[in-house]
Amino acid sequence: xxxxxxxxxxxxxxxxxxxxxxxxxxxxxxxxxxxxxxxxxxxxxxxxxxxxxxxxxxxxxxxxxxxxxxxxxxxxxxxxxxxxxxxxxxxxxxxxxxxxxxxxxxxxxxxxxxxxxxxxxxxxxxxxxxxxxxxxxxxxxxxxxxxxxxxxxxxxxxxxxxxxxxxxxxxxxxxxxxxxxxxxxxxxxxxxxxxxxxxxxxxxxxxxxxxxxxxxxxxxxxxxxxxxxxxxxxxxxxxxxxxxxxxxxxxxxxxxxxxxxxxxxxxxxxxxxxxxxxxxxxxxxxxxxxxxxxxxxxxxxxxxxxxxxxxxxxxxxxxxxxxxxxxxxxxxxxxxxxxxxxxxxxxxxxxxxxxxxxxxxxxxxxxxxxxxxxxxxxxxxxxxxxxxxxxxxxxxxxxx
Amino acid sequence: xxxxxxxxxxxxxxxxxxxxxxxxxxxxxxxxxxxxxxxxxxxxxxxxxxxxxxxxxxxxxxxxxxxxxxxxxxxxxxxxxxxxxxxxxxxxxxxxxxxxxxxxxxxxxxxxxxxxxxxxxxxxxxxxxxxxxxxxxxxxxxxxxxxxxxxxxxxxxxxxxxxxxxxxxxxxxxxxxxxxxxxxxxxxxxxxxxxxxxxxxxxxxxxxxxxxxxxxxxxxxxxxxxxxxxxxxxxxxxxxxxxxxxxxxxxxxxxxxxxxxx
Numbered sequence: 001x002x003x004x005x006x007x008x009x010x011x012x013x014x015x016x017x018x019x020x021x022x023x024x025x026x027x028x029x030x031x032x033x034x035x036x037x038x039x040x041x042x043x044x045x046x047x048x049x050x051x052x053x054x055x056x057x058x059x060x061x062x063x064x065x066x067x068x069x070x071x072x073x074x075x076x077x078x079x080x081x082x083x084x085x086x087x088x089x090x091x092x093x094x095x096x097x098x099x100x101x102x103x104x105x106x107x108x109x110x111x112x113x114x115x116x117x118x119x120x121x122x123x124x125x126x127x128x129x130x131x132x133x134x135x136x137x138x139x140x141x142x143x144x145x146x147x148x149x150x151x152x153x154x155x156x157x158x159x160x161x162x163x164x165x166x167x168x169x170x171x172x173x174x175x176x177x178x179x180x181x182x183x184x185x186x187x188x189x190x191x192x193x194x195x196x197x198x199x200x201x202x203x204x205x206x207x208x209x210x211x212x213x214x215x216x217x218x219x220x221x222x223x224x225x226x227x228x229x230x231x232x233x234x235x236x237x238x239x240x241x242x243x244x245x246x247x248x249x250x251x252x253x254x255x256x257x258x259x260x261x262x263x264x265x266x267x268x269x270x271x272x273x274x275x276x277x278x279x280x281x282x283x284x285x286x287x288x289x290x291x292x293x294x295x296x297x298x299x300x301x302x303x304x305x306x307x308x309x310x311x312x313x314x315x316x317x318x319x320x321x322x323x324x325x326x327x328x329x330x331x332x333x334x335x336x337x338x339x340x341x342x343x344x345x346x347x348x349x350x351x352x353x354x355x356x357x358x359x360x361x362x363x364x365x366x367x368x369x370x371x372x373x374x375x376x377x378x379x380x381x382x383x384x385x386x387x388x389x390x391x392x393x394x395x396x397x398x399x400x
Numbered sequence: 401x402x403x404x405x406x407x408x409x410x411x412x413x414x415x416x417x418x419x420x421x422x423x424x425x426x427x428x429x430x431x432x433x434x435x436x437x438x439x440x441x442x443x444x445x446x447x448x449x450x451x452x453x454x455x456x457x458x459x460x461x462x463x464x465x466x467x468x469x470x471x472x473x474x475x476x477x478x479x480x481x482x483x484x485x486x487x488x489x490x491x492x493x494x495x496x497x498x499x500x501x502x503x504x505x506x507x508x509x510x511x512x513x514x515x516x517x518x519x520x521x522x523x524x525x526x527x528x529x530x531x532x533x534x535x536x537x538x539x540x541x542x543x544x545x546x547x548x549x550x551x552x553x554x555x556x557x558x559x560x561x562x563x564x565x566x567x568x569x570x571x572x573x574x575x576x577x578x579x580x581x582x583x584x585x586x587x588x589x590x591x592x593x594x595x596x597x598x599x600x601x602x603x604x605x606x607x608x609x610x611x612x613x614x615x616x617x618x619x620x621x622x623x624x625x626x627x628x629x630x631x632x633x634x635x636x637x638x639x640x641x642x643x644x645x646x647x648x649x650x651x652x653x654x655x656x657x658x659x660x661x662x
Contacts, residue, residue, distance in 0.1 A: 233523075247544065
């Protein structure tokens with residue numbers, strides 16, 4: 001009986017993990033293709049997707065693995081990869097506007113967040129969370145893919161991303177989850193997004209239109225009238241918000257295109273150096289093993305062989321011992337050759353870091369400038385909407 | 401005594417004349433500013449459609465339009481504060497509730513405004529802010545395009561930009577009722593543009609916010625029988641685009657997509 005409970009417990013954990021979408025992990029095959037919508041989706045069923053700039057994550061603890069990587073490179077990748085995902089999703093036809101937004105941006109219908117777990121040119125692992133405007137988490141999964149250095153040879157010619165399969169897998173999972181939603185759910189998500197924006201700008205007028213449950217999920221309590229002047233004002237501002245995000249994406253695009261070639265080159269060259277280093281390490285290890293085996297063989301003959309065997313193999317044992325020692329020495333010599341490649345990897349990393357740093361600073365500056373100006377303007381509009389609401393209704397609403 | 405009365409009468413008449421002249425001057429200024437704004441908007445739109453403006457010139461022009469718009473808004477507010485109505489103008493650039501009959505009273509009208517008038521004033525302020533924000537974004541978008549890497553700028557970019565002027569909402573009767581998704585027009589308080597570079601505009605991808613226009617495709621573009629959904633949408637966008645420069649860039653995007661899809 002107890003063993004049955006013990007058996008059920010892990011199953012329960014798996015089921016719970018499945019329900020909350022926590023902890024699923026996918027090893028992505030490099031031939032994963034992106035799925036495109038075969039029919040045109042009606043306008044009211046298109047969700048706008050906002051992909052936050054990724055969290056750069058932490059560099060590996062292991063010094064060897066972290067060789068040639070840097071926080072500057074990760075910062076650049078955290079801005080580069082969301083654009084790759086955006087471009088992938090845009091091609092599927094399942095979504096409305098797909099945009100990259102700074103972290104913490106409110107107002108999207110579907111929000112995609114990502115953390116870079118591993119990124120070294122050969123391996124890419126991303127932790128992705130998707131949640132809609134109502135606060136419902138679609139899923140939270142990690143995606144892992146590995147490519148060989150040869151993958152960069154072909155990819156460069158066609159401007160293809162070597163980890164495209166991983167982005168395809170994310171896009172496919174998002175589309176698959178979307179397919180599980182009823183049409184009314186999608187309409188509801190869009191309504192919640194619009195009303196959350198309205199409530200943020202004009203809380204006096206719209207805060208009561210949505211309500212949050214204990215689970216944090218937002219529910220639409222009622223809808224504004226079609227000709228509600230306050231709602232039309234808010235929508236006019238929301239259109240500007242879309243334009244602001246479009247403009248930000250223009251800056252992100254420029255960053256992406258400036259980074260694309262050096263990033264590709266860095267990953268390719270780093271991969272080549274790593275491959276060369278591993279080959280040398282493999283040769284060095286083989287030589288050491290062969291040398292050790294020869295010496296051990298000579299000792300074994302000496303210990304286990306009879307008098308006649310020892311007498312007949314005397315010179316052979318000497319050769320085995322000397323040869324073995326020499327092989328071990330050349331193994332260590334070979335090991336030292338890896339230093340050249342390790343240094344090269346470090347230098348490549350430093351060079352690429354210094355190349356990306358100004359690009360990141362520039363795009364970060366543009367983002368702050370734009371969002372800062374917008375926030376000042378939005379504050380003014382909030383105050384103005386509050387006054388207009390008071391003027392129109394005679395209600396003063398709640399004090400801020 | 402008689403002379404004193406004569407002097408007082410003269411002074412009263414002079415003050416009344418001066419006040420009238422001040423009102424006239426304000427109205428004249430509004431009219432001149434408004435006409436200058438309309439003319440500049442038309443010229444700007446025409447030059448943009450013809451593609452004769454460079455990035456820097458476009459930004460300067462947009463800046464000039466924003467200043468004109470601000471002047472008109474300020475004129476409207478000054479007239480409103482001075483309680484001068486706009487019946488003298490054929491086409492009022494101020495919200496409707498500001499126009500009407502001149503009230504022959506000297507009491508503080510601001511504090512005596514009805515809630516509708518106060519709302520109209522604040523709407524004008526909101527729309528002026530929206531117009532300024534539009535201009536700021538337009539300038540930023542021009543900056544983005546100017547800063548685009550050469551290969552990027554040559555091959556793509558520009559889709560969806562330059563639609564409308566967003567004249568700050570100072571049109572008579574406009575009370576901030578803009579922003580309906582998909583309604584892309586050239587005046588009123590609509591956003592100045594939708595979409596930067598080669599991105600489909602926000603809220604317009606996949607069928608939201610489409611426009612209509614002339615068709616026509618380059619000779620090297622196939623008939624599109626093998627188009628997938630995205631390619632079909634790109635094709636439609638290119639066919640419908642009126643601006644020849646943008647049209648060319650949209651076809652270029654279509655070509656690139658088709659090459660990538662093979």
